[in-house]
Amino acid sequence: MKNILLPFLFLTLLQGISYSQDVNLYSKENRKQFADYLYCQKDYLRAVNEYEEVPGLAASDTIRFKIGLAYLKMGDYDSASVNFSQIGSNSFFYNDAQAEFFKSQFLSGNYGSLNTENGNYTSVKQLKSFAYLFDYEPLPSKEIFISPFEGNERGKLSDFYDRKTNPPYKSELTAALLSTIIPGLGKIYTKEYSDGIIAFLVTGLMGYIAYTDFKANHKFREWLFTGLTAFFYGGNIYGSAASAQIYNAQVNFRLSSDMKLFLEEKDYFVPDYEFCK
Amino acid sequence: MNSVNSTLIIILFAVTIIHPQNQLDEQLTKAEALYRNEEYFNSITELKRLIFFDSSKRYSYTANELIGECYEKGAKFTDALNYFARAEIAATNTDEIYNCRINTVKINILRRTTGRALSLLNALDKEPRFNGKKEEINYWKGWAYIFSDEWDKASDQFRRISKQNELGRFCDSIDNQKYSVTEAKILSFFIPGAGQIYTGNYLSGILSLGWNILWGYTTITAFQANRIFDGIMVAEFLWLRFYNGSNQNAEKFAIDKNLEISNNALIYLQNVYKGEKP
Structure with missing residues (x-):
């Protein structure tokens, strides 16, 4: 009897201890594992709660990151x-x-914070260039602007730079003047071709009816259609200027x-981390 | 001696099985208590913790199903559907599978993807293992038709359960209260303003009729006096405009009234009806 009782007690005790370690759902290690699981499930709010x-x-740099x-x-x-700003310079x-700090600043529209001395990391420099494009500050020279980029990215950034510095705008004044000379021409200038043709035809038709009414001495209709011609003519001049604004x-x-599409494709130049692989 | 050995071995096994299971049972109880207290966010956290530590997947169905319900209560329908699908994968018997599918149907009814709800219910209807659930399937079909604003079809489904079904009678009464949009448009087509009067908008109907009589009279007298241009202008810019306006108003008023009737019916069902709801 004693032979079996002793090993039994030992095993029972051992199991008791081992199970209490295995299934303690709220031990520090298990909570960390659970938080990592939530993070990889993209349940970020619960993951943060659990870590904190x-x-x-949260004193760990990895967890803080x-x-x-x-x-x-x-x-x-x-x-x-x-x-991100709590992670010290000696951290891995x-x-x-x-990079992530500046990405956060960039996404919150705080472009000015990117112009600091800290931004020596390549992705920070790249974001800094983009901040110029989104901000209202004057742009640096093209060479400086595209210097953090290489290969195809350089060509793309060069194109963005050109489009920002020399945007292919249409002049509102030119559009209005063109429509003053020939109704609808301002619309064609702003690439609203069908609008331009319709404006030309309608104004012309109204003018022609007004002219024939004057010739036939139709007192009411001559002024009615003259008014309509003036309305369409004036409206087209205003519409052409507005069309240039819209363009x-x-x-x-x-x-x-x-x-924005380019930045999202490049994930704001930050690396891909392997926390969930 | 043998019996003593056997007893000790049984106790040993019991300790092996029961001890860790109790921890997870307690976790489930905790999550359920949070659910009952309407602390859905915390309940989901604890249920996810349970799923994470339940290596034997014993609680997989219960936890996923309850997470789905929590998300449903928080109106996070896409997440709810995701977890009901997980619960269905973990389901071990027909009742559990049926429960997951009905929950999925309810979500689809609530977010008004009623076409999806009906196709799921038709699929359930065709499966022989759910033959005992016909009444319930008809019941939820009725609700799907209510939310797609087809009260006559909803009534048919409820009447299949019983001829005197409470919801069947209610749906019939709503269907009877509703206005026919086509009838309103036809009435206004022949007598301008009649469609508005049909939908109970008497002042609008009378004004519409008055305007049409005035501009119709002006047009006809212009033509009679050989003032063709004036006749065309008045007919084109005044009479036709008011005539078309009358037709459009008849249609709009009928649609608006029907929407009001449907919304009042849904409010009644939400606040007064005591039976099971999506």
């Missing part, structure tokens, strides 16, 4: 910036944290959306 609730866990990334993914750029993640707004919009 475990005492001492992941918290910053989680905030960035959630679009909370201020909290992301705060977390320092350069990446700098210019489209030029700006296309440049902005092309730049």
Whole structure:
């Protein structure tokens, strides 16, 4: 009896201890593992809560960096910036944290912060160039502007630079003057071809009817159609100027959306991290 | 001695199985309590923790299903669908599969993708293993038709459950209250303003009729006096404009009234109806 009782007690005790270690859902290590799992599931808010609730866990640079990334993914750029800026210069993640910090600043529209002495990391320099494009500050020379880029990126940035410095705008005054000379010509100048032709035909038709009414001495109709001719003529001059404004707004919009698309394709020049592989 | 050995071995196994399971049971109980207290965010966190540590996948169905319900309560329908699909994969019997699919149907009804809800319900209807659930399937089909604003079809589904079904009678009454958009347009086509009067907009109908009589009279007298140009202008820019306006108003008023009736019916169902709802 004693032979079996002793090993039994030993095994029971051993199991008790080992299980209490294995399934303690709230141990520091298990909570970290669970938070990592949530992060990789892209459940960033819960991952951040879990990382921050475990005492001492967020002191780790890796965790602090992941918290910053989680905030960035959630679009909370201020909290992301705060977390990235807490990573010291002796950390393995320092350069990446700098890049992510500036990415957060860039995404929150705080372009001015990119013009600091800290931005020596290549991706920071690249973002800095883009900040010039989005900001209203004067651009540097083209050479300086494209210097952080290589290969195809350099060509693309050169194109963005040219479109920003010499946008293919249409003059509102020219459009209005052209429509003053020939109704509809201003619209054709702003590439609104069908509008231009219709404006020419309608104004011409109204003018012709007014002319025939004057010739036939139709007292009411001659003034009615003269008024309509003046209305269409004046409206077309105003419409041509407005069309030039719209054209210019489209030029700006296309440049902005092309730049945003390019930045998203390049993920704002930050590297791909392997936390979830 | 043998019986003592056996007993000890059984106890040993019991410790092996029961001890860790209790931890996970407690976790599930905690998550369920949070769900009952309407703390859905925290409940989801604890259920996800349970799934993460449940290496035997024993709680996979329960936890995923409950996460789906939490997301549903928070109106995060896409996430809810995702977790009901996971629960269905983890389901171990027909009832669990059925429950997941009905939850998916309810989500589709709530987010008004009723075509998807109906196709899921038709698929359930065709499966022999769910033959015992016909009434319930008809019930949810009825709800899908309610949310797609087809009250007559909804009534048909509820009447299949029983001729005197409460929701069937309610859907019939709503269907009877609704205006026919085609009828309103036809009335206004023949008598301008009649469509508006049909939908209860008497003042608008009378004004419309008055304007049409005035411009119609002016047009006809112009033509009679050989003032052809004036006749064409008045007919084109005044009479036709008011005539078309009358037709368009008849259609708009009928659609607006029907929307009001449907919305009031849904509010009634939400606040007063005691039966099961999506």
